[in-house]
Amino acid sequence: MDALLALHRQSRRTVVGLMSGTSLDGVDAALVHLDDSGPDLTMESEAFVHVPYPGPLQELIHKTTSSSSSIRDVTRLDARLAEAYADAVGNVLEEAGTDREALDLVGAHGQTVCHLPEPTDCAGEAVRATLQLGNSSTLATRLGVPVVGNFRAADLALGGQGAPLVPYFDHVAFTDADEPRGLLNLGGIANLTVLPAGGAPDAVRAFDTGPANMVIDALAARLFDAAMDRDGRHAAQGTPDHDLLADLLEGDFFRREPPKSTGRADFGAGYVDRLLSAAQSRGLSPEDTMATATLLTAASVYQAYAQYVRPAQSIERLIVSGGGVHNDALLRMLKDAFAPIPVESIAEHGVDPDAKEALCFAVLAHETVNGVPTNLPSVTGASARTRLGSLSVPGP
Structure with missing residues (x-):
């Protein structure tokens, strides 16, 4: 004692x-x-x-x-x-x-x-x-x-x-007196924290937005016998199927309002099975399937921000961490989705993204x-x- x-x-x-x-x-x-x-x-x-x-x-x-x-x-x-x-x-x-x-x-x-x-x-x-x-x-x-x-x-x-x-850490480490910020972590699951400028803890909003590396890594293993889509190379070689993407974004989790969290129960092996089946029925190549799954992460993050955050609190910067920060295709898709809001690695703020x-x-x-x-x-x-x-x- x-x-x-x-x-x-x-x-x-x-x-x-x-x-x-x-x-x-x-x-x-x-x-x-x-x-x-x-x-x-x-x-x-x-x-x-x-x-x-x-x-x-x-x-x-x-x-x-x-x-x-x-x-x-x-x-x-x-x-x-x-x-x-x-x-x-x-x-x-x-x-x-x-x-x-x-x-x-x-x-x-x-x-x-x-x-x-x-x-x-x-x-x-x-x-x-x-x-x-x-x-x-x-x-x-x-x-x-x-x-x-x-x-x-x-x-x-x-x-x-x-x-x-993680939002407690985000709040104490990244709240800025003048700039409202978004902190996005791309681990197996993507989660978004919104920090109002100079905000108190009870002003912070955060929730899981959907899959990040969990689905991408599972597809890399099944389609390319690889642990991951390193640097997003396979996704970069494919073309996303926007009709399939629209169907995926209608899933139950994406339509649920925050507070919400998720994991393998929603986006594990069964989800990947269904995504692969839908991609194959549409005749998508492995690269197109990977591009669609990668865009699913970026699009679901932006959709969550637009639906559940922006009406009450817009952000002026999105700071990204986690393993997904190394996926060049995913980062490019996020930058396209959030433009003109700058999207940058947390490394630019002195923290190792991993x-x-x-x-x-x-x-x-x-x-x-x-x-x-x-x-x-x-x-x-x-x-x-x-x-x-x-x-x-x-x-x-």
């Missing part, structure tokens, strides 16, 4: 943030020095690494996110992922040349295997539920460092979507220890603000 009180009283902390997202490809780890809180927060990034999952672990994760998973798989994967996260922490410390003893805290999002934010009957009671694996207590014990995990559950308990959580989500969970863990609420009800739909995350501590 004395150690926890000391950690709480400590203003400056060295924190590792861990993120393993819906791409299911590995763990992002960012080492950062954090001080103070809220709008006064200061952040000094020290190092970032991406640690790919070993093949057998990746296969098990894919299996566990599908209907073929077993409770034994889920239970064992919870422990196995903690070991993978411990390795990622070791790697980023080595990259930075930092000793384990200098580390104060770890924030671990965990691997989402199921996210069910809409209230549904369970044994006579309507519940919202989510499951992120990578046991925080196991990780804290392996590292000898306190770990904050399970960030989404408290918001769900208050009637929220439990997502997105590191943003890992940095976010370092910040959320830091604020959990500070006792600061970090969910945004204007974003998630929760009934109140609350502290996020469960704190696990190692033994003496």
